[in-house]
Amino acid sequence: MNKGTLLYSGKAKSVYATDAADQLWIEFRDDTSAFNGQKLEKLARKGEVNNRFNSQIMTWLAEAGIRTHFIRQISPIDALVHKLTMIPVECVVRNCAAGSLVKRLGLEEGLELNPPVFELFLKNDALGDPMINEDHAIRFGWASEDQLHTMKAQSLRVNEILKGRFAAAGMILVDFKLEFGLYQGELLLGDEFSPDGCRVWDAQTRKKLDKDRFRQGLGDVVESYVEIAQRLGITL
Ligand code: ADP
Ligand code: TMP
DSSP: OOEEEEEEEOSSEEEEEESSTTEEEEEEOSEEEETTTTEEEEOTTHHHHHHHHHHHHHHHHHHTTOOBSEEEEEETTEEEEEOOEEOSEEEEEEEEOOHHHHHHHTOOTTOEEEEEEEEEEEOOGGGTOOEEOHHHHHHTTSSOHHHHHHHHHHHHHHHHHHHHHHHHTTEEEEEEEEEEEEETTEEEEESOOSTTSEEEEETTTOOBOSTHHHHTTOSOHHHHHHHHHHHHTOOO
């Protein structure tokens, strides 16, 4: 498979065409951003760690019956995926209160949410990815009622599949964000699952091991991503 022209350069990944019209080459870069791109840094090895992490998680999800865009890892920092027409709605699942939920509702960080809370955000950097509801998504044409139903069911299923793996490794999967898209009329899980797009705490100490280390200037960002991977048994 050959890398074609650059189609899109996002905040953390670059997307290239390939020889196949329906497949994309995704490069995981070391660029790290927070606060809607206001804080930017290059963190050595992050692209490789996230690509390997994502490849393993996507493989586990596929084995558990989730339909994903992932085809295979091409190199330490590259992956081959099915080209999706992305749905511009981000799906967030929360097992504990953290981040924007704490700010928005004044909850105590760490409050257990069981059953989990499911939220939708519009993928729109210019608007700062605002929270939306199903009515907004349907009314303004971002997703159909059927698609939203499937996205919620798949997101909660992903949570069920992964939560136990993190717990068995002594960690709490606090929350995560997923993106979906359409491939030949079918809704597939797209984008990535990595410590850039989820929150993970040590179960005993509640030490933050995810991108909050970058957001909050706690240091050892990539080292913590490596720790999550190693504890989950992901080979880096
Ligand atoms: P952002 O666009 O938020 O800055 P990234 O740097 O991660 O994010 O860029 C990757 C882009 O590729 C995202 O916009 C994501 O929606 C998109 N994407 C992910 N998977 C696919 C796919 N299979 N097909 C088409 N686009 C995808
Ligand atoms: P939040 O607390 O900032 O709303 O984020 C919830 C989770 O979703 C957290 O793990 C970060 C992730 N997330 C992204 O990765 N990108 C996004 O654009 C959003 C809204 C959330």
